[in-house]
Amino acid sequence: MKISVIGLGYLGATHAVAMAKLGHEVIGIEPDESRLSALQSGKVPFFEPGLEEALLEVQKSGTLTFQSAHDEASAACELHFLCVGTPQLADSNAADTSHVFAAASELAAFISLDAVVAGKSTVPVGTAQQLKDEMSKIAGFEVNLAWNPEFLREGTALEDSLKPDRIVVGTWDREAESKLREVYQPILETGTPFISLDVPTAELVKVAANSFLATKISFINAMAEVAEVSGADTVALAEAIGFDERIGKKFLRNGVGFGGGCLPKDIRAFIARAEELGVGSAVDFLKDIDEVNLRRRDRVVELARQDLKDLRDKRILVLGISFKPDSDDLRDSPSLDVALRLSALGAKVAVHDPMALGALGDRHPELERAKDIEAGAKDAELIFLGTEWSEYKSIEPASFGDLVANKLIIDGRNVLDVVSWQAAGWRLIALGRNVHN
Numbered sequence: 001m002k003i004s005v006i007g008l009g010y011l012g013a014t015h016a017v018a019m020a021k022l023g024h025e026v027i028g029i030e031p032d033e034s035r036l037s038a039l040q041s042g043k044v045p046f047f048e049p050g051l052e053e054a055l056l057e058v059q060k061s062g063t064l065t066f067q068s069a070h071d072e073a074s075a076a077c078e079l080h081f082l083c084v085g086t087p088q089l090a091d092s093n094a095a096d097t098s099h100v101f102a103a104a105s106e107l108a109a110f111i112s113l114d115a116v117v118a119g120k121s122t123v124p125v126g127t128a129q130q131l132k133d134e135m136s137k138i139a140g141f142e143v144n145l146a147w148n149p150e151f152l153r154e155g156t157a158l159e160d161s162l163k164p165d166r167i168v169v170g171t172w173d174r175e176a177e178s179k180l181r182e183v184y185q186p187i188l189e190t191g192t193p194f195i196s197l198d199v200p201t202a203e204l205v206k207v208a209a210n211s212f213l214a215t216k217i218s219f220i221n222a223m224a225e226v227a228e229v230s231g232a233d234t235v236a237l238a239e240a241i242g243f244d245e246r247i248g249k250k251f252l253r254n255g256v257g258f259g260g261g262c263l264p265k266d267i268r269a270f271i272a273r274a275e276e277l278g279v280g281s282a283v284d285f286l287k288d289i290d291e292v293n294l295r296r297r298d299r300v301v302e303l304a305r306q307d308l309k310d311l312r313d314k315r316i317l318v319l320g321i322s323f324k325p326d327s328d329d330l331r332d333s334p335s336l337d338v339a340l341r342l343s344a345l346g347a348k349v350a351v352h353d354p355m356a357l358g359a360l361g362d363r364h365p366e367l368e369r370a371k372d373i374e375a376g377a378k379d380a381e382l383i384f385l386g387t388e389w390s391e392y393k394s395i396e397p398a399s400f401g402d403l404v405a406n407k408l409i410i411d412g413r414n415v416l417d418v419v420s421w422q423a424a425g426w427r428l429i430a431l432g433r434n435v436h437n
């Protein structure tokens with residue numbers, strides 16, 4: 001099928017490559033010049049495991065091309081995926097949907113009568129209807145819009161796109177549904193469920209799913225707050241409650257909390273939208289979910305201050321600044337936030353990350369970039385592990401030698417083996433656990 005993918009960020013670039021891998025002829029549209037030229041020369045402008053190799057493969061076969069705006073070739077596509085960003089507005093909790101409206105209007109000026117548009121961005125419920133009205137006005141006919149929320153996770157994005165656990169589609173029209181069944185046919189043949197819904201439900205599925213996931217993480221982090229003052233161990237608690245199949249163990253790891261370009265802004269946008277709809281109290285609990293999450297960052301800063309007292313000129317090494325491992329996404333990263341807060345309190349903070357220092361660029365010059373872990377650790381009085389990259393999980397206390405005189409480490413992700421670190425003479429503080437020696 002000839003398709004276009006509009007907006008080539010984390011979601012769109014991955015989706016475009018995945019669609020080309022399924023055998024479709026894909027035109028990717030991206031107005032950002034540096035992103036576009038990177039993609040055109042076979043480079044993914046962010047780190048996502050396996051994506052660049054797959055991009056080169058489909059570019060070589062000619063099934064994926066990129067351009068900055070619509071033209072006759074993109075206008076001839078049968079299906080257009082809208083993948084532009086919906087970040088949080090600067091002055092409120094609400095989502096900034098202006099990019100989606102702009103991209104939809106640009107498309108509407110080109111779209112052919114029988115084409116289908118599938119929105120994949122995460123939007124407040126009710127947005128699709130407004131977009132459909134707006135696009136139809138510009139096109140001069142009723143645009144066939146569907147909503148097809150995306151559930152990929154950064155770090156495993158391509159795999160998630162090619163082998164999703166479900167495909168959710170909201171349509172007003174059978175033709176749109178069958179077009180989407182057709183584009184996803186190779187995936188559906190492997191037994192992936194295709195869930196056909198009305199449009200508002202499809203829009204809501206994504207925010208409801210993210211709200212649930214955020215709630216699960218903040219639930220265990222709330223337990224961590226209680227455990228820290230009562231002598232309990234949150235890791236053992238999560239293990240014990242997770243055996244109950246109704247609860248399950250996934251997303252029940254306490255730590256420095258969630259971040260990234262989705263969960264935080266999605267729950268805030270949901271709060272804002274529910275208020276607009278007059279049902280704010282229905283999701284008022286999400287404000288607590290957000291606050292519990294942010295309090296974990298405060299807790300790390302508090303632990304550092306408890307131990308080091310005055311942070312001025314104290315050297316601290318932060319291991320990991322991306323919001324999660326296997327990604328270089330720094331959007332609302334808990335670890336980076338903690339690093340900046342420690343620095344604002346006068347500490348000399350060095351940051352290390354296997355992949356995300358490039359994404360940091362020259363922002364936050366107050367943070368020293370550690371070229372390797374040893375260089376960052378030299379004379380540090382505290383190490384804070386904020387992102388659970390596999391290379392940090394397997395780090396041996398002996399690898400630091402005598403670099404860290406103070407031998408103090410805060411494990412913000414509960415991935416280090418407490419016994420071996422303590423046996424090596426380190427004081428290890430693990431969030432939600434009373435294991436301090």
Ligand SMILES: NC(=O)c1ccc[n+]([C@@H]2O[C@H](COP(=O)([O-])OP(=O)(O)OC[C@H]3O[C@@H](n4cnc5c(N)ncnc54)[C@H](O)[C@@H]3O)[C@@H](O)[C@H]2O)c1
Pocket residue numbers: 006007008009010011012029030031032035083084085086099102103106120121122123150151152153154261262
């Ligand atoms: N990142 C994820 O893991 C993920 C997962 C599921 C859903 N989502 C949702 O997908 C959407 C995109 O997220 P993202 O992380 O890819 O964002 P992003 O900011 O990385 O990418 C958005 C891209 O859209 C481009 N864009 C902006 N205006 C445009 C226009 N008028 N025409 C064409 N392109 C335009 C931007 O230049 C940018 O490259 C959001 O709604 C997000 O909530 C993201």
